[in-house]
Amino acid sequence: METRLLFPLVMLLGILLESNLVFFRHRSSSCSPLKPLLILRPEEQGTYPVILFHHGTACQNSWYTDVFSFISSHGFIVVAPQLYDLIPPSGQDELDRAAKVANWLPSGHSRGGYIAFALALGLADVSLEVNFSALIGVDPVAGTSKNDQLEPKILDHESCSFNISIPVAIIGTGLGNKPVLPLMPTCAPDGVSHTEMFNECRPPCSHFVTTDYGHMDVLDDDIGLDGWVARAACKGSGSGVSRDPMRKTVGGIFVAFLEAIFQRQLHGIQQYSAKP
Numbered sequence: 292m293e294t295r296l297l298f299p300l301v302m303l304l305g306i307l308l309e310s311n312l313v314f315f316r317h318r319s320s321s322c323s324p325l326k327p328l329l330i331l332r333p334e335e336q337g338t339y340p341v342i343l344f345h346h347g348t349a350c351q352n353s354w355y356t357d358v359f360s361f362i363s364s365h366g367f368i369v370v371a372p373q374l375y376d377l378i379p380p381s382g383q384d385e386l387d388r389a390a391k392v393a394n395w396l397p398s399g400h401s402r403g404g405y406i407a408f409a410l411a412l413g414l415a416d417v418s419l420e421v422n423f424s425a426l427i428g429v430d431p432v433a434g435t436s437k438n439d440q441l442e443p444k445i446l447d448h449e450s451c452s453f454n455i456s457i458p459v460a461i462i463g464t465g466l467g468n469k470p471v472l473p474l475m476p477t478c479a480p481d482g483v484s485h486t487e488m489f490n491e492c493r494p495p496c497s498h499f500v501t502t503d504y505g506h507m508d509v510l511d512d513d514i515g516l517d518g519w520v521a522r523a524a525c526k527g528s529g530s531g532v533s534r535d536p537m538r539k540t541v542g543g544i545f546v547a548f549l550e551a552i553f554q555r556q557l558h559g560i561q562q563y564s565a566k567p
Contacts, residue, residue, distance in 0.1 A: 333363055341368045344403070348379055355511065358509060394418075404488075427545060430509070436480055437483060440483060448487065461499070462540075464502075478524065485498070505528060506526070509541050
């Protein structure tokens with residue numbers, strides 16, 4: 292597996308919450324979350340940054356538990372809404388749902404990564420009331436091809452065109468643009484995947500590629516029949532190959548990237564490594 296410092300699951304909210312907070316305790320129904328939430332937090336009481344993670348196409352938030360547990364164990368609260376069940380809504384509808392969840396709270400994988408970028412670009416019809424400190428995309432996908440993007444479109448295929456001022460990290464896969472069988476569609480097609488998203492990011496941005504893994508290899512091993520079907524549609528690492536290194540790599544990049552950002556912010560350092 293190769294890691295390249297070039298950059299293009301999840302979105303980091305620039306807010307702090309108590310780690311022992313129970314979101315549904317002593318709240319009326321009018322204050323209930325707009326979508327079901329999976330929340331993982333450090334065991335030790337304290338104040339931690341919050342990560343908002345958007346799941347991939349037709350995925351369940353619980354399928355990412357291994358990665359979430361790794362990240363939360365390093366001092367982060369992970370909040371993962373279930374924006375829809377099996378059939379994705381329109382891109383704009385999903386984006387507006389994500390904005391409402393973010394506002395309710397006072398970073399995604401695959402299509403969820405596209406939603407995170409669109410949210411950071413301010414394309415939601417719902418006014419966003421929170422500020423983001425960083426953006427991470429896990430093999431983000433913005434459509435089925437260069438000429439068939441999700442609406443609202445975020446890619447114009449011009450270098451550094453994204454109007455995003457916060458630090459960005461993008462984690463791509465080497466097998467995401469490969470079909471399971473000849474003539475089958477790919478899960479992360481060229482022209483709308485991590486490479487193009489990195490190309491359109493402005494500095495400070497970073498790009499990591501897990502060359503030996505596929506689009507769905509970040510998911511847990513035990514994800515049931517629905518998860519197995521979703522995973523089978525994408526080219527992956529293959530039978531007998533452990534996906535644990537992929538999950539630990541993604542979790543490790545999350546932690547290292549975000550800790551570096553917070554350390555710079557704490558020390559008042561505004562400069563980041565420039566994009567080549």
